[in-house]
Amino acid sequence: MVEAVLAKFNIRLELDRDNLARHQILLLLFLLQALTVWSVLTFNGLSAYLSLSLYAGPMYAALSLILFGKVISYLLRFVRYEKSEKTPTRMLSDFRDGWLNADYLLAFSIPILFLPSFISLFSSLKTVIPEINGFYLDRTFAELDRFLHFGIDPWVITHSIFDGPVSAGVLDFCYKLWFLLMFIYVLWQVVNVSQGHRRAQFLCAFLLIWFVLGNVMAVLLSSAGPCYYHVVMPGNDLYAPLMNKLGLYYEELKAAGGFLQLDSHNMQKQLLDYYQKGELGAGSGISAMPSMHVAVSALLYFSARELNRYAGRFFLAFLVLIQVSSVHLGWHYAVDGYFSIIATWGLWRLSGWLVARYTSDQETAWSR
Template sequence: MNRVIGLTKKLDIDRSIAMGSIMLLGLFAAQAVGVYVTLWQYGLLGHFKPQLYAGILYYSLGLVVFVKGISYSLRYLSYEDGARGIIRVRQDFREGWFNVSYLVAFMVPMVCLPTFMALFSSMKSTIHLIQPFYLDELLMKADRFIHFGIDPWRITHAIFNSAIASAILNYFYNLWFFIMFSYVLWHIVNVHFGKERLQFLLAFVLVWPVIGSLLAVLFSSAGPVYYGDIVGDNSIYGPMMDILRHYHSQFENSAFGIFALNTQDMLWADYLKNDTNIGSGISAMPSMHVAVTALLYFSGRQMHRYIGYGMLVFLVIIQIGSVHLGWHYAIDGYVSIFLTWLIWRVSGWVVRRFVMPNPAQI
C-alpha cells in the first residue's frame, strides 16, 4: 500500500511524499535546534535571526510561477498532438497544483528554506566567535604541497592573466546564486521527479549545516583574501590582491569589474562589527560555493547527461574562480567536492531504503 490515508479520500497523501516531507521537516527542525542551542551555549543569541531572509519568500513565489510555467510548457510540448488541448491543461493542473500530495511536497521546502538559509547565515557570521580562525597557515602550506610548491593562485593568474578574464570569472562566480536558486526551485516544483528530486533536496539540506556550519567551525579559517589580516603576513596573498585591484581599476565607471573586492570589504566590515546580515560571515574551509556546485553536478548528471556536462563545466569555473578571486584555498574546494559526494551517496541510500521504490508520478 503506497498511500497514507487522511480524514477523507480527497486528503490522501502519497506515502513517498509523506515520508520525504517528514525527512525534510526533520532536517529543518534539527538545523534550527542545533543553531539555537549552539548560539545559546556561546551567549550569541543576538545573532539568531530566523527572519533574515523572510522577504525572499515573496520573490521566490514569483519565480516559482515562472519556473513552473517553463517546466509545464516543456512537458506539454512533449505530448502528442492528439493529447493536447485545454482539457488536458485543466486535468494536469488539477492533478498537480490542486493535488494534496503535490501541495505538501511543494510547500514543505518552499516555506522552510528561507528560514533555513537565515539560520545558516546566523551560524556562519559567528564562526570566528565560536572558534577563532586558526587554520589559514596550515591550509596555505597544504595548498603549496599539493601543487608542487606553487601557490595555486599563481597558476590561475598565469592562465587568466588579464582584467577581462578575471572579470568573467567574477561574473560566473556571482552567477552561482542565480543558478543554484533556480535549480533548487526547479526541483521543488517538479514533484514528478520523484526519488531524484528527494535525493537532491535531502542532500541540499544536509550540505549547508554539515559542510557550511559544523565543519566550517571545526576547520575555522578566513581565506586568502584575509590571510594578511589574520596571520599577519601579506607577502603571500598581498600580490594577488594587488593584481585584482589593478584589474578592477581598469573598469572604472563600468558595469563590469572585479566586484568580489567590494563584497570582501563588506564581509570584513561585518566581521569587525560582529554583525549578522544577509550573506554575512567569513569562512574558507570547506567551500560552500564549490560544495553546492558539486551537488548541482551530481544531481544534474542524474537528470540528463547534458545538464551534467553543463554543471561540470560550471563546477570547474567555480573552483578556479574561488582561488583566482582570493575567496578560498584550492584545498577548500577539493575537500568540499569529496564531502558533497559522500552526502549525495548517503542521501541516495536513505531515499532508496526508506522511500517506496516507485513513488507516484504527480
C-alpha cells in the first residue's frame, strides 16, 4: 500500500551515493562537536551550562522566511509558463520533483535538524572558557599587535583613518549586519541543495570553523579582548584611551538620536554582565582569539567567489570592513582576525578535500 502511494505521487526514495556521503560527513561533525562539548563540560563539572535549544527559535524563524522565499520562487516560475502549462498538475509536478524525493529531504533535513543545537553547544562552551582555561594571553596579543604594526596599536591606526562618531557608527552598523548576512547565506545554502559539492564544502567548513576555531582554539588561546583588558589585567588598563573615546562617541550618537548608534558599547557591557554573573544566554561568552566575526566573513568570501566575481568582491570588501570594525570598536586584537583568516582558508581547503575524498566530486576548491 505504501509503495502504491509513493508510486502514485512519484515520490523517489533512492539516495544518490555522493549526496549520502556528503551528509554523513556533516552528521559526523555534528556528533563530534556534541560529544566534545558534553565531555569537556562534564569533566569540568559545568554540565549545567549545556544547552541544545538556545538558538532554536531565531534559526527556525529565519528558516521560515527562507522557505517562504523558495515557495515564492516556485510561484514565479509557474507564472512564466505557457498558458497551456499553467495547471495545478504542473505546479504539483514541479514541487514533487524538487522537494518530494529522498535526496532533497536528506540534504535539507540534516543541517536543519542539527544546526540550532550545534550553535547552542558552541555558546555553552564559549560561556565557560574562563572556567576551563582562564584568560592568559591578552598581554601577549596586545604586544604582538604593537610589534606587527611598527610599535603602534592597531586601533590608533583605524581611528586616524576613520575618525569621529559617525565613522564609528558606520563600522558598528557593519558589525551588526554580519549577523543578518551570515544567517541569510547559511540558510540559503541549506535550502539550495542543487549546489552539490559547493554547498557541502561550505557547510562542512562552516561547522569546522565554529568547532575548531570557536571552541577548541578559543579555549587553548584564551583571551578576553581589548574592551575587557582592564577586567583580566587589573591595574593595567592599556586600552582605556580607546574605550573612553568610544564611550564619548556612544553618548554623542545617542544624543543625536539618528539611525547610527554605537550598540557595541551596550553589547560589551551586557556580555561583561553575563561573565561576572556566570550566566548562559543568547550571545553570552567572552572570547577574543580567534575572531568568529572575521572567520565567518572570510568563509563567506571563499564561498561567494565560487558563485561569481561580483559576490566575491562584495564579501571581500565586507571581510575588510569586519576586520577593521573588530579592532576599531575594541572587540578584538588585530592578530585575532589575521589568525582567523589564515585558519579559515585552511579549513575551507580541508573541507574541499573531504568532499572530494569521500564522493566522486572532482570540481572542488582543493584543486584550485
